Amino acid sequence: MSNTSLSVGKTAVFLMAHGAPTSIGDIPLYLKNIRGGTDSSPEVIQIIRERYEAIGGSSPLLEITKGQAEELEKFLNQNGENFKVYIGMRNWAPYILDTVNQMLEDGVEKILALCLAPQYSTWSTKLYFNAFNDALEKNLKKDLPPVQLIGSWANQPSLIDAFVEKYNIAMDKINSLGYEQVHTVFTIHSIPAESLERGDFYDKEYDSTVKAIVERIKPYRWYQAYQSQGMIPVPWLGPTVENVLDRIAKIGSKPVLIVPVGFVSDHVEILYDIDIEFSEYAKSKNLNLFRTESLNHSPLFIEALASVVWEHLV
Numbered sequence: 001m002s003n004t005s006l007s008v009g010k011t012a013v014f015l016m017a018h019g020a021p022t023s024i025g026d027i028p029l030y031l032k033n034i035r036g037g038t039d040s041s042p043e044v045i046q047i048i049r050e051r052y053e054a055i056g057g058s059s060p061l062l063e064i065t066k067g068q069a070e071e072l073e074k075f076l077n078q079n080g081e082n083f084k085v086y087i088g089m090r091n092w093a094p095y096i097l098d099t100v101n102q103m104l105e106d107g108v109e110k111i112l113a114l115c116l117a118p119q120y121s122t123w124s125t126k127l128y129f130n131a132f133n134d135a136l137e138k139n140l141k142k143d144l145p146p147v148q149l150i151g152s153w154a155n156q157p158s159l160i161d162a163f164v165e166k167y168n169i170a171m172d173k174i175n176s177l178g179y180e181q182v183h184t185v186f187t188i189h190s191i192p193a194e195s196l197e198r199g200d201f202y203d204k205e206y207d208s209t210v211k212a213i214v215e216r217i218k219p220y221r222w223y224q225a226y227q228s229q230g231m232i233p234v235p236w237l238g239p240t241v242e243n244v245l246d247r248i249a250k251i252g253s254k255p256v257l258i259v260p261v262g263f264v265s266d267h268v269e270i271l272y273d274i275d276i277e278f279s280e281y282a283k284s285k286n287l288n289l290f291r292t293e294s295l296n297h298s299p300l301f302i303e304a305l306a307s308v309v310w311e312h313l314v
Contacts, residue, residue: 011147013309015069016096016128017116019089020059020267024049026092033091042108044231051272061115061267062089064296065116068265076309081141083126083309085107090131100135112309114150116264117308118159119205122198123191136290148312154205158304163209164216165262166292170257171217179255182290183248184219185241186210188262189269194236198305203237207262220238227260228269236291241278243245249285254265256282258291261295264301 021030027048031040040048052058069085076083086103088096103111111257115128129149129193153159167184188206196203210224216275225244229236241258248256258274274291282289 004063009108009145010024010104010107010113011084012106013072013076013085013311014099014103014111014113014132015065015072015087015116015305016113017061017084017087017089017130018267019063019092019095020061021052021092022062023053024034027052030092032181036172043099047231051268054276055103055268059267060271061265062092064265064267065295067195068116071297071299072305072309074087075302075306088132088135090128090209095173096131097138099283100132101139104136104139109145111145111147112312113147114153114305114308117189117262118152118156118204118264119188119209119262120152120228120282121191121202121205122193122200123195124189135167135194139164150308150312152205153304153308155208156261156304156308158300158307160212160216160265161167162207162298162300163213163259165298166295167217167257167259169293170259170290173266174257179288181220181253182255182257183218183251183253184222185244185257185258186213186222187227187241187249187274188224190229190236190238190240192230192232193194193237196237206262213259213261228273241274245278245282245285245287245289249287250298254286255288255290258289260291260294264295266296270294 016171021027028045031045031048032038065087069087073083073085086099088094088099090096102209114130115125117124171182191202206224223244225239225241226237227241245256258278260274279289300311
């Protein structure tokens with residue numbers, strides 16, 4: 001056996017995502033996980049159940065993330081390197097804790113961990129890192145390998161390339177329908193507004209992604225909105241997508257292209273919130289709504305993840 005094959009998998013890349021229920025029946029426990037062990041009301045469970053039923057009964061998030069991990073591992077190892085890519089979800093299986101235990105059992109020598117949301121936030125990214133660190137602390141191994149937590153990759157050049165590519169594909173389609181002046185609405189997941197008051201720079205992260213894309217695509221008119229506000233009764237970051245669509249409707253322009261830059265995979269926030277809820281809202285305002293394809297298994301996106309890993313190896 002060669003030395004190269006002996007070292008395979010010694011550098012671990014740990015990808016973290018939110019997690020999503022794999023069936024309608026999973027929803028009560030899934031929501032309980034999100035709420036730190038508190039049961040949701042029957043009304044909330046029913047609302048979420050209806051959303052998942054509307055997109056076919058389950059989320060494609062896990063399968064897409066598995067595919068991203070496989071493609072990334074292949075990309076990282078194309079020159080005979082020694083990477084192994086793992087995935088762990090915060091709110092559903094495979095849980096971060098379980099995958100961390102498996103990773104340490106595999107005897108890795110170095111760990112790079114990142115959240116599959118490019119923009120850092122204490123409300124999201126930091127919670128993933130907390131779960132990851134808790135899992136390391138709970139493990140019985142005495143000598144843990146060095147760990148590098150990668151917080152932000154909001155304007156990584158290949159990531160911007162990937163978003164620009166999806167934008168251009170969408171614009172070609174819209175232009176082919178006879179539209180020329182298109183209103184572009186960038187979106188990202190909203191978080192409670194108090195996070196910014198506590199020093200979170202999520203809004204700056206969002207701005208940096210959008211600025212890098214806008215410099216490349218030079219859209220006709222563009223806006224930034226926050227989507228998928230949560231159900232807890234606190235102020236959430238805005239404007240909402242509905243607010244922005246109202247503004248565009250007053251101008252009287254018809255085509256609107258949503259570019260969800262805070263998400264890298266299809267899941268309920270894309271397939272329901274945008275494709276169903278916002279589409280119906282736009283129709284009620286006499287607007288034609290389009291959306292860029294999610295990055296999913298885009299080769300440019302896989303390249304972006306690989307670049308993020310390589311940049312943090314030193």
